Amino acid sequence: MRRHHAVVFILLLTLVSSLAAVTSGTPATITSPTPGTKLSSTSATFQWTTGTNVTSYSLYVGTTRGAHDIYFINTGTGLSASVNNLPANGGTFYVVLNSLIGAAWQQVSYTYIAMGSGTAASITGPILGAKLTTGTQLFQWSGGAGISQYSLYIGNTRGAHDIAFINAGTSSSYDVTGLPTDGRTFYVTLYSLNGSTWLAKSYSYVASGNGVAAAMTSPATGAKLASGTQLFQWSGGVGISQYSLYIGTVRGGHDIAFVNAGIASSYNVTGLPTNGETFYVTLYSLNGNTWLAKSYTYYSSGAGTAAYITSPSPGSQFSGTSATFSWMGGAGISQYSLYVGTTAGAHDIAFVNAGLSTSANVTGLPNGGQTIYVTLSSLNGNTWLSNKYTYQASGITLQFNTSTKDIASGLINYAYATYFDVSGGSHPYTFAIASGSAPTGVVFSGTAPGMLAGTPTASGNFTFTVKVTDSNNNSITSPSFTIPISAGPNGAHNSYVNGRYICTYEGYVDSDTSRIATLMSLAIDGAGHVTSGVYDSNGRSTGLLNGSVSGSYNLGGDNNGTITLSIGSKTLKFGMMGNNVGGSSVSQFDIAQIDDVGSAAPGQHGGGVCSKATTSAFSNTTMDGKSFAFTQHGENGNGIPRALAGRFTLTASGSNLTITGGQADQADGSSTLRAILFGGSYTEPGSTGRFTITVNQTSPTTDTSYAVGYVIDANHMAFLNADSGKAQVGEMYKQQQASYSAANLNSSFVMRDLEWALDGSGGLQWNRAQIMQGTGAGGSGSTASITINQSFTNDADSTGSEYKVGDSNGTATFTVSSNGRMAMNDANQVTVAYLYDNNSAFGVSGGQNVGSGLYGVAFNYIEPQMATTPGSGSYLSTVVPRIEPEGNINVDLVTLGSGTIAGIGDGGAAGGMDYASPFSGTFTTSSYGAFYISSGGEQVTSCFVVSSTRVVCIDDTTRNPSVSVSVK
CATH class of the missing domain: 2.60.40.10 (Immunoglobulins)
Incomplete structure (x- = not known):
């Protein structure tokens, strides 16, 4: 039994020894291609040794170590393998040879470089040249082709990495910190490893923030150099990659030198000027992609040469x-x-x-x-x-520019002034009477050279010459001048002015040219006295005023005279001219203020019309049930022009009258007219004819405003805007028909038109006066057409010459409403008028662009033309209202003969007056009732006949557009 166990042990030991001998061995190795070499084709035959105790072979080919994404083969006992479709991008690829020894695979790895070349990666963000926002930035790039590794160089110069070096491996982005923040340019190089070769792409960027420009340290700015060569030195600045110098004879120029100093902080410049001139140096510092500049001024060495005059000859x-x-x-x-x-x-x-x-x-x-x-x-x-x-200097060329027609006539005991205009010579001038004598009490002013002024104390015709001496003692003597000084009216026709008179006065304040509008009711006794008078006045500067009026007057045998009125706190003096010469009663007299002269001047000037009132009309029973058309014009409290036309009906309501059916159209300096509907109330006139009106506007907005007026007769009233600061005055006429149609505009007519534009402070920017003769062709319906046959225009922005309207633009169409409102639109402006009788209307126009963002405001009167030839006899003529505040406001008494005209005139303006100034001339007639007045060899006035007793005219000679109305 023990012997049996020994045998078994021996057998097991023998088996183990045998197995150990079988599994030990050496793996095969590749002999071709040589490991690490760069292939020349996309195909290769790999060969290897047998190794020892190897029973099988296999081959991995891949883009990463140990992978077989390119190729895999098991060759069994074969010692080679042919591989196709190898990469061709120059990149590294990997080969693993596997040897089966016993029961285990043993590996040997190799690297090769593919044929061809790869593609470097490219930065995709941020874009090339971008300015960064902070000191940290994520850099991103595309993968490239055949690339096995990436790295970043970041530096202050191209290719450097003194700011950062990053080995990013196979990543396609990297967040870099610690970048500069002083606005400089810096450089990024992206490296891509292709096989054994690093492929590079370079980029530049601008750092966030701002740099500091270099500053010149030597020489000091403003220095004078010692020679034509100079070393310029400067501090380095911050974030600066390059410096350059511009050196020129003008600031910023480089006509003397241009220096690219690179990154040096000094430069020795030669060839600088040596004539003492000023030259300029600009030091530029490149911060990122921005050149920062600092300028300096220097004076070159040496001295220059002064210029010298060549012409005119010294x-x-x-x-x-x-x-x-x-x-x-x-x-x-x-x-x-x-x-x-x-x-x-x-x-x-x-x-x-x-x-x-x-x-x-x-x-x-x-x-x-x-x-x-x-x-x-x-x-x-x-x-x-x-x-x-x-x-x-050239020789003396003193000359007088004043002619005899420029000399004003005066009035004894009234302040007087006239002006002499001289040119040439050398200022200042000295004026003196050379021969004859000026009016007693009138002398040349020491404070206003050329002004002959004072208060005449004697009447008569004073003839004299004037000597003017300049500062170089050169002198000239004028032609002979004559100043008539009237002894004043003798009161011979005082009895002609007897009764209650309603006066409309329009004037201007001298200090700011703002308007004044005043209504007065005067009781005149026929014996030189004004009693029981009342007034209402309004103006932008004066505000709303009212109170009593008293005074005195003298009307001479020629129906020219003076009237002095105590109005509120002021005493004003006017020239006064009455109509009905040769009769025994004056139904109208016109006034022109003649006292705005001298040290005691009232500081205002103006004029107006006074009409004898029918006192029996001073009751509501006279007005009950009547309809009135009205017009009003002037300026508001802001100095903006206003013109208004409309109509309303008065109906009894207790002791007062109610206003019904009120409709109006207003021009206010805008591009169109403003349509207004209103009602209100009317108080009964007192013994002076004065009444008040409350206007309750219902459209386009609700508003309440006030007016005061005076009754002239049952058909005619004057009225005044009673909202404080608004100098707007007008008149009303009873509408003579209960209903209107186109048939009421159906024959010849004459229209007079005044248009103006004010800026926001009341300053006059443009004005025009125009009179036109036309023909209406109305029918039985609501549409009436008119034809303008001829017109005369005096435009303060044009030549002021006569022109005729042709057929193509001489017609217009009105739409007539039953209440008398007529509306017309044309290409230039909008016009609305309100009829009060056949071919008789008050109109308003607006919307005409006169430039500078201003639109004209116009008011006009239409009246029937009853004749085309003026009747012989005496006429009372007045130029009121006048738009231009600087103009003379005149009233005249003229007599028309057979082709001749003669008369006298009174007038007043700021700093001047004229009394009983004589004039004469001739006139010729033409078609459409036009006639032309000439004086002194030139045409001075163009007119249209309205009737045998009425004429309207326009002044052709002055740059002060106005219309005069003459009544026989």
Whole structure:
């Protein structure tokens, strides 16, 4: 039994020894291709040794170690294998040879490099050249082809890694911290390992933040250099990758030198100017992709040469009051200037900064023959070099520009002023009476040269000449002038003015040209006295005023006179002209203010019309059930022009009257008209004819406003806006028909029109006066057409000449409503009028663009043309209202003969007056009732006949558009 166990043990030991001998061996090794080599094809035959005790072989080919994603083969006992479809991207791939020894596979690994070349990875974010927002940035890239590893170099120069080095392995992104934040340019190189070769792509970026420009440290700005060579040195700045210098004769220029200094902090510049001139250096510092600049000024070494005048020849005499100076340019000069004066080195005549120009035109030279001093200065660096010259002014050319027709007539004991205009010579002028005598009490003003002013104390015709002496003692004597000073009216026709008169006054405040509108009711006794008067006045500067009026008047035998009125706190004096010459009663007199002259002037000027009232009409019973058309014009409290036309009906309601059916259209400086509906109430007039109106607007908005008015007769009233600050005045006429149609606009008519535009402060920007003759062709319906046959226009922005309207634009169509409202639209403006009788209407126009964002405001009157030839006889003419505040406001008494005209006129303006000034001329007639007045060899007025006793005219000669109405 024991012997049996020994045998078994021996057998087991023998078996183990045998097995051990079987499983021990050596794995095969590849002999071809040589491991680590770069293949030349996408196919290869791999061969290997037999190894020892190897019973089977297999081959793995893969893109990563141990993988077989490219190829796998079990060759059994074969010692080679042909592999196709190997990569061709130059990348590394891996081969594992497996040897089966006993029951275990043993591996030997190899690397090879594929044929061809791979593709480097590319950064996809951030984009090339981007400016970063912080010091941390995620860099991302595409995978490339044939790449086994990535790394990043980040540096201040291309290819450097002094900022960061990153081995990213096979990752396709990396978040980098610690990047600069001073706006500099930095560089990123992305490396991709392709086989055994690193492929590189370079990028540049701009760091977040901003750098600091370098600053010049030497030489100091403003220094004068010692030579034409200079070492410029600067501080390094922050975040700067490059420096450059611009050196030029103008700021920012580089006409002297351009230097790319790279990263150096100094540069020695040669070839700098040596003529003492100013030159400019700009130091540029490249921060990221932005050049930061600092500018400096220096003066070159040496000295320049001053320019000198070549024309006109020094010492010569000028031929007139202007001259062009030319000069040779000098050396090292950056600017020229010219002084022209009456003493050496002065520039009281002219100072010219000529820049780099070598000539200058000087105007305003005196012409009195005196010596003129000229200094030409040349700026060399920071030093002015000068050459001085003298010339002789041109000879004396003093001349009078005032003619005899410009001389105003005066009135004894009334302040007077007239002006003499002189040109030529050298200022200042001295004026004196050379021969004859000026009116007693009237002398040349020392404070306003050329103004002959004072208060005449004697009447008569004063004839004299004027001597003017300039500052160089050159003189000229005028032709003979005559100033008529009237002794004043003798009161011979005082009895003609007797009863209650309603006056409409429109004027202007001198200090700000704001408008004043005033209504008055005057009791005049026929004996030179004004009693029991009342007034209402409104204006932007004056506000709403009312109170009593008293005064005195004198009307001469020629129906010209004066009237003095105490109105509130002021006493105002007017020229006064009455109609009905040769009769015994004046139904109308016109007034022109003549006291806005001298030290005691009231500071306002204006004029108006006074109509004799029918006092029996001062009751509500007269007005009950009547309808009225009305017009109103002026400015609001903000200086904006307003014009209004409309109609309403008065109906009894207790002791007052109720306003019903109120409709109006308003032009207010906008691009269209404003349509208004209203009602209200009307108080009964008192003994003075004064009444008040409350207007309750119902559309387009609700509002309440107030007016005050005066009854002239049962058909005619004047009224005034009573909202404080609004200088708006107008009149009303009773509508003579109960209903209207196109048939009421059906024959010849004359229209007069005044249009103006004000800015927001009340300043006049544009004005126009126009009169037109036309023909209406209304039918029985609501549509009426009109034809404008001829018109005359004086436009402050054009030539003011006559023109005719042609057929193509001489027609218009009105839509007529039963209440008398007529509406018309054309391409330029909107016009609405309200009929009060056949071919008689008040109109308003708006919406015409006159430039500068302003729209014109116009009011107009339409009246029937009853004749085309003026009747002979005397006419009372007035120019009220006048739009232009600077203009003379006139009233005239004229007599028309057979082709002749003669008369006298009163007028007033700011700082001037005219009383009983005579005039004469001739006139010719034409078609459509047009006639033209000439005086002194020139056409002065164009007119249309309205009837044998009524004419409207427009002034052709002044730049002050106005319309006058003359009544026989």
